[in-house]
Amino acid sequence: MIQKKLLFTPGPLTTSVTVKQTMMQDVGSRDYEFIRTVKEIQNELLKLAHVSREDGYETVLMQGSGTFGIESVISSVIGDNDVLLILSNGAYGERIAKMAIIHKLNHHVVRFEEDEIVTAEATENFLKDHPEVTHIVCIHSETTTGLFNPITEIGAVCKKHNKVFIVDAMSSFGGVEMDMKKMGIDFLVSSSNKCIEGVPGFAFVICKKTELEKAKGQARSLSLGLYDQWAGLVANGQFRFTPPTLSIMAFRQALKELEEEGGVPAREKRYKENKSVLDKGMSELGFKQYLRPEIQGHIITSFLYPDDPDFNFEQFYDKLNNRGFVIYPGKLGKTDAFRIGNIGQIFPEDVKALIAVIKDVM
Amino acid sequence: MIQKKLLFTPGPLTTSVTVKQTMMQDVGSRDYEFIRTVKEIQNELLKLAHVSREDGYETVLMQGSGTFGIESVISSVIGDNDVLLILSNGAYGERIAKMAIIHKLNHHVVRFEEDEIVTAEATENFLKDHPEVTHIVCIHSETTTGLFNPITEIGAVCKKHNKVFIVDAMSSFGGVEMDMKKMGIDFLVSSSNKCIEGVPGFAFVICKKTELEKAKGQARSLSLGLYDQWAGLVANGQFRFTPPTLSIMAFRQALKELEEEGGVPAREKRYKENKSVLDKGMSELGFKQYLRPEIQGHIITSFLYPDDPDFNFEQFYDKLNNRGFVIYPGKLGKTDAFRIGNIGQIFPEDVKALIAVIKDVM
Numbered sequence: 001m002i003q004k005k006l007l008f009t010p011g012p013l014t015t016s017v018t019v020k021q022t023m024m025q026d027v028g029s030r031d032y033e034f035i036r037t038v039k040e041i042q043n044e045l046l047k048l049a050h051v052s053r054e055d056g057y058e059t060v061l062m063q064g065s066g067t068f069g070i071e072s073v074i075s076s077v078i079g080d081n082d083v084l085l086i087l088s089n090g091a092y093g094e095r096i097a098k099m100a101i102i103h104k105l106n107h108h109v110v111r112f113e114e115d116e117i118v119t120a121e122a123t124e125n126f127l128k129d130h131p132e133v134t135h136i137v138c139i140h141s142e143t144t145t146g147l148f149n150p151i152t153e154i155g156a157v158c159k160k161h162n163k164v165f166i167v168d169a170m171s172s173f174g175g176v177e178m179d180m181k182k183m184g185i186d187f188l189v190s191s192s193n194k195c196i197e198g199v200p201g202f203a204f205v206i207c208k209k210t211e212l213e214k215a216k217g218q219a220r221s222l223s224l225g226l227y228d229q230w231a232g233l234v235a236n237g238q239f240r241f242t243p244p245t246l247s248i249m250a251f252r253q254a255l256k257e258l259e260e261e262g263g264v265p266a267r268e269k270r271y272k273e274n275k276s277v278l279d280k281g282m283s284e285l286g287f288k289q290y291l292r293p294e295i296q297g298h299i300i301t302s303f304l305y306p307d308d309p310d311f312n313f314e315q316f317y318d319k320l321n322n323r324g325f326v327i328y329p330g331k332l333g334k335t336d337a338f339r340i341g342n343i344g345q346i347f348p349e350d351v352k353a354l355i356a357v358i359k360d361v362m
Numbered sequence: 363m364i365q366k367k368l369l370f371t372p373g374p375l376t377t378s379v380t381v382k383q384t385m386m387q388d389v390g391s392r393d394y395e396f397i398r399t400v401k402e403i404q405n406e407l408l409k410l411a412h413v414s415r416e417d418g419y420e421t422v423l424m425q426g427s428g429t430f431g432i433e434s435v436i437s438s439v440i441g442d443n444d445v446l447l448i449l450s451n452g453a454y455g456e457r458i459a460k461m462a463i464i465h466k467l468n469h470h471v472v473r474f475e476e477d478e479i480v481t482a483e484a485t486e487n488f489l490k491d492h493p494e495v496t497h498i499v500c501i502h503s504e505t506t507t508g509l510f511n512p513i514t515e516i517g518a519v520c521k522k523h524n525k526v527f528i529v530d531a532m533s534s535f536g537g538v539e540m541d542m543k544k545m546g547i548d549f550l551v552s553s554s555n556k557c558i559e560g561v562p563g564f565a566f567v568i569c570k571k572t573e574l575e576k577a578k579g580q581a582r583s584l585s586l587g588l589y590d591q592w593a594g595l596v597a598n599g600q601f602r603f604t605p606p607t608l609s610i611m612a613f614r615q616a617l618k619e620l621e622e623e624g625g626v627p628a629r630e631k632r633y634k635e636n637k638s639v640l641d642k643g644m645s646e647l648g649f650k651q652y653l654r655p656e657i658q659g660h661i662i663t664s665f666l667y668p669d670d671p672d673f674n675f676e677q678f679y680d681k682l683n684n685r686g687f688v689i690y691p692g693k694l695g696k697t698d699a700f701r702i703g704n705i706g707q708i709f710p711e712d713v714k715a716l717i718a719v720i721k722d723v724m
Contacts, residue, residue: 007390012607014388023385023561023608026376028369028688064425065604068585075583099584193604199385200606201563221437221583222461223430242427242555244562244606245374246385326390 005321006350009328010143010171010300012193012200013344015254019198022253023246034245035237037252041204042233044255048264049188049206050179057180058212060205060230063244066170066191067095068224069203073166073187074099074137076215076226082134083107085126085163087118087154090144091331092168096137103220108133114145114333117295120153127161135164141172141299144331145290146339148172148297155184164211170194171299175271175343177264186211192247195267195299195343198254201247272298274342274351281355282340285362290337299343300328305336306362313338319361325354367683368712371690372505372533372662374555374562375706377616381560384615385608396607397599399614403566404595406617410626411550411568412541419542420574422567422592425606428532428553429457430586431565435528435549436461436499438577438588444496445469447488447525449480449516452506453693454530458499465582470495476507476695479657482515489523497526503534503661506693507652508701510534510659517546526573532556533661537633537705539626548573554609557629557661557705560616563609634660636704636713643717644702647724652699662703664692668724675700681723687716 007014027034042059051057062069074096078084084105086096089112100107110126112118118138127133136158140151151167158165166187169178173188175195180188187207193200205226212230219225223241232240261267275298279289282303290302305311313329313336320327330337342351369376389396404421413419424431436458440446446467448458451474462469472488474480480500489495498520502513513529520527528549531540535550536557542550549569555562567588574592581587585603594602623629637660641651644665652664667673675691675698682689692699704713 004387005390005393007388009390009392012388012391012604017386020386020388020608024379024382025366026369026374026382026561028367028371028690029374029562030371030691031367031683031688063427063430064585065601065606067603068425068430071583071585095584102581102584102587191604199388199608200391200604201609219464221433221586222457222464223426223433223586224583225464239427241429242374242553242562244427244609246382246561247563247606247609321393326393328390329392 005324005326006346007326007344008340008346008354009326010339010341011191011343013197013341014346015197015199016257016345019250019253019257022249023199027245027249029243029245030238034248037248038233039237041248041252041255045204045206048174051181051206055181056209058207058209058230060207060226060233061243062203062205062224062229063201063239063241064203065200066189066203069189069191069205070096070168071099072203072224072226072229073189073205074105075103075220075224076218077164077166077187077211078105078135079214079218083132085110085130085133085136087123087136087138088112089116089118089147089149090114090139090142092139092142092144096168115291117147118149118154120150120157123154124157127157133163135166137166137168140167140169141176141297143171143300145302146297146300147291147295151185152183159184171343172297174258174264175267175299177268180206192251196251196254196258197344198251199247201244270347271342273348274346275301277348277351278340278342278355281352285355285359290332290335300339300341302330302332302337302339305338316361320357323357325357367686367688368708369688369706370702370708370716371688372701372703373553373705375559376708377559377561377612378619378707381612381615381619384611385561389607389611391605391607392600396610399610400595401599403610403614403617407566407568410536413543413568417543418571420569420571420592422569422588422595423605424565424567424586424591425563425601425603426565427562428551428565431551431553431567432458432530433461434565434586434588434591435551435567437465437582437586438580439526439528439549439573440467440497441576441580445494447472447492447495447498449485449498449500450474451478451480451509451511452476452501452504454501454504454506458530477653479509480511480516482512482519485516486519489519489525495525497528499528499530502529502531503538503659505533505662507664508659508662509653509657513547514545521546533705534659536620536626536629537661538630542568554613558613558616558620559706560613561609563606632709633704635710636708637663639710639713640702640704640717643714647717647721652694652697661705662701664694664699664701667698667700678723682719685719687719
């Protein structure tokens with residue numbers, strides 16, 4: 001048996017015992033109870049995004065990790081005559097650029113420094129010279145650094161210029177209030193093991209039905225075909241291919257617990273409290289953050305390695321790990337840093353405990 | 363809480379309590395203990411296939427369902443100058459044909475009746491007229507009907523003519539002794555929720571390293587890139603994208619329990635006992651099997667609807683379901699049938715109980 005640990009990562013996260021307990025019962029993938037559960041999840045996700053079927057929005061669940069969900073959208077929605085604009089300021093934007101190359105999509109990449117946010121202004125300027133762009137994709141919470149891109153402002157530019165807006169809200173959805181309509185988002189992608197606090201196994205896409213329908217017949221893979229996956233779920237409530245049954249049962253419970261906590265606003269508040277305890281504690285220990293505070297989100301924070309030449313991240317990580325606290329390595333191109341997440345079933349007192357252990361091992 | 367049920371399906375299956383219990387502990391995807399678990403699983407899978415790294419074989423785990431694993435191989439391994447021959451006698455062969463179309467692969471499909479097996483002779487005859495074929499794919503246990511294709515004989519033809527042999531052993535691997543080398547298999551694909559008796563979440567590919575290496579740079583999707591997934595695991599033991607951590611922890615426990623049961627031979631024996639109890643009981647109740655016994659495998663059996671015009675499958679299914687026994691609908695093109703699986707944590711006494719309930723509800 002693996003030692004009980006708290007995960008201060010961008011996911012998979014610490015989840016509640018009751019979420020995990022739902023997985024103690026096998027369930028058939030074509031069973032009515034399972035089908036009902038999938039439907040409940042779809043409905044609940046729409047509500048969390050402040051949209052509804054009546055408004056013309058739909059939800060698709062896709063097996064695999066969040067990246068599978070992103071690729072499902074990118075490789076299904078961008079037609080041969082479409083042009084995708086990728087707004088990139090980190091590893092997750094670059095990942096989408098890789099997909100665009102593999103799928104031979106017409107695309108542009110506008111790159112920003114990884115310690116700067118994407119701006120609506122730069123996006124609009126680019127569109128002036130590139131009216132051929134039909135779709136724009138941007139990461140909300142760039143986990144590479146932890147910054148938040150200004151999705152609402154970029155969404156407004158998309159709507160003004162009539163572009164389809166795809167948002168990778170992987171590590172933010174459920175931990176940040178998001179109204180898809182107000183934010184001008186046409187496709188929002190996140191995954192089961194992020195701020196909803198479920199276990200890994202699938203991604204989900206909340207999207208405008210009229211745009212989803214345009215993807216019919218243009219998927220570039222069978223498994224990741226977004227339209228067909230949706231059509232399959234609509235036809236008989238079943239997945240086309242074996243779903244991660246137990247992850248899905250756990251996710252329904254996670255949604256219930258999100259509601260019991262007080263919904264997204266309450267969860268956002270808890271995560272922000274976690275972050276403020278972390279900021280204060282780490283600052284007192286002399287750690288400096290990579291990003292300037294105005295663009296730093298409350299999901300995950302990058303801390304620079306201390307000046308001390310004797311600092312060894314692997315040793316630091318191991319010592320924390322042995323005490324039951326799992327942090328996350330860095331992913332920056334420019335500088336050495338490590339990351340600490342504020343999300344999952346962790347509370348301000350857990351962050352205090354982490355700070356105490358960091359103090360101890362330094 | 364969902365009622366406890368026994369699943370007589372082709373998967374997701376009934377799993378042991380101890381397998382499910384491993385999921386009661388969160389684990390970080392970049393944590394050393396998790397990385398060690400992935401490595402153990404890779405090693406154990408090679409052993410089950412009677413091959414080793416020294417022999418030149420490797421294992422790749424892929425997020426998603428079994429189909430994701432199949433598509434990972436089909437879309438990564440068949441190069442632009444290669445030609446794939448698909449041997450099809452059921453829905454799973456047709457699924458691969460769909461993939462070949464979507465990925466614009468050079469391919470041929472040789473179709474057999476769904477109540478007949480693929481033959482080595484027909485395969486060899488086709489190759490005489492089509493020397494351009496480079497890769498051959500065949501389903502081992504065709505879950506559509508439950509037949510076993512003669513993989514060893516087809517493998518011998520592949521080796522004789524120097525073709526790469528890809529086998530979809532989804533519902534057979536772990537429940538049928540398979541020696542990859544002796545059977546001439548270059549790529550074998552199965553999934554976590556079949557005869558190893560884990561929970562759903564990922565597929566695995568056991569393959570010849572020299573052939574895997576040829577897939578470098580020719581993936582047709584980012585997520586399903588087989589070579590890159592393997593290279594990522596080799597580089598640092600980590601998945602490129604979030605793995606289904608808890609499904610993987612459960613799978614290691616499932617492998618341990620397979621060994622404790624006496625390995626694949628013991629499991630095969632139990633499944634065959636399940637099947638013989640099922641055959642006898644269903645025959646006594648007047649049910650006829652779709653396939654002739656010589657080609658029927660011991661994984662899953664298709665039973666024809668009874669002659670009774672009042673028989674209603676949905677009602678039949680519901681009544682069994684309400685008593686805690688989940689069977690599986692049919693998938694035949696030609697005739698009405700339902701399916702009953704013999705695999706998972708079910709034992710001859712469970713099959714007897716199922717027969718008693720079927721007798722009761724008829």
